[in-house]
Amino acid sequence: MIEFQSVTKTYPGGSVAVSEFSLTVPSHRTVVLVGSSGSGKTTLLRMVNRMVDPTEGRVLIDGDDVLDRDAVRLRRSIGYVLQQGGLLPHRTIADNIATVPVLTGASRREARAASLELMERVGLDRSLARRYPAQLSGGQQQRVGVARALAGDPNILLMDEPFGAVDPIVRRELQDELLRLQSELGKTIVFVTHDVDEAFRLGDEVVVLRERGEIAQHGTPAGILAEPAADVGRG
Ligand SMILES: Nc1ncnc2c1ncn2[C@@H]1O[C@H](COP(=O)(O)OP(=O)(O)O)[C@@H](O)[C@H]1O
Ligand SMILES: [Mg+2]
Missing domain, CATH: 3.40.50.300 (P-loop containing nucleotide triphosphate hydrolases)
Incomplete structure (x- = not known):
């Protein structure tokens, strides 16, 4: 509340x-x-x-x-999603999603596995994991933004x-x-x-x-x- x-x-x-x-x-x-x-x-x-x-x-x-x-x-x-994704342009989609888990101590490996699961959750194909934000459509970028916001499992x-x-x-x-x-x-x-x-x-x-x-x-x-x-x- x-x-x-x-x-x-x-x-x-x-x-x-x-x-x-x-x-x-x-x-x-x-x-x-x-x-x-x-x-x-x-x-x-x-x-x-x-x-x-x-x-x-x-x-x-x-x-x-x-x-x-x-x-x-x-x-x-707390998950936070902005109008224009706010994605890091030089990081892959998987790394963008993993930003908070990595900051809070998850291993790369764990964070990466969690990223792939989250991509599915928000309706993104896993094959996009190694792409960069500019290689995605606006709608796909917003899905990444939602996945990233969910990555720390915030309430x-x-x-x-x-x-x-x-x-x-x-x-x-x-x-x-x-x-x-x-x-x-x-x-x-x-x-x-x-x-x-x-x-x-x-x-x-x-x-x-x-x-x-x-x-x-x-x-x-x-x-x-x-x-x-x-x-x-x-x-
Ligand atoms: N950092 C800031 N410094 C000074 N004024 C601001 C700042 N951020 C927002 N404002 C002013 O506060 C009011 C509300 O802004 P904001 O919360 O961004 O509204 P909204 O998101 O509904 O457009 C606006 O008049 C805006 O100009
Ligand atoms: Mg506003």
Whole structure:
């Protein structure tokens, strides 16, 4: 379970990215934060793995304040998928996936075997293991990003517009794949998007954000569709 308790983030220079945001993300569920660019989505995600620390308020994981955790270890224990894979260009696909296990002490051999298994999990052919990121399509690269995020077997996955840069057909495939994976793995997922349809497809719960992380609406997709707030448009 992840709890945001009245978190505020003011960046140096005074820009208030998020103001007094509170939300509980239940374990083993996918919660989607949807809002337009600048609404504070990335800032909120990064508060979970301490890439950003709140100016005020607290973020708790299973009851413990993340500020009490070592930032580097915390970050390695949480899967993080970015819009543009963030893959290391000069490392093979298998090595990219193995990044965290190798950092945390797995042998090359173990890490490599785990990479190949993860590739299958996310629907990538094992024959791609020795290729480099630039030799893969955008959709394949995003699958690698998901495999890499899963490599340390984290309880929590943070996904920041991970399917935003691929064409609509591939995007749909990646969404289906994530739904399938989640039904098998039951991770606690915070997924960020500006696409309302994607939010409704993927979220057990959807949180619609206005500026500064102000919550316009929060509920299940069915609940929100039944009673949409005035300014929550679809598509
Ligand atoms: N490192 C930063 N320094 C200053 N302002 C920032 C920084 N990161 C984000 N912001 C500002 O905070 C607000 C929210 O940004 P962000 O969390 O990236 O939103 P989103 O991911 O929804 O686009 C924006 O106004 C943005 O300009
Ligand atoms: Mg963002």
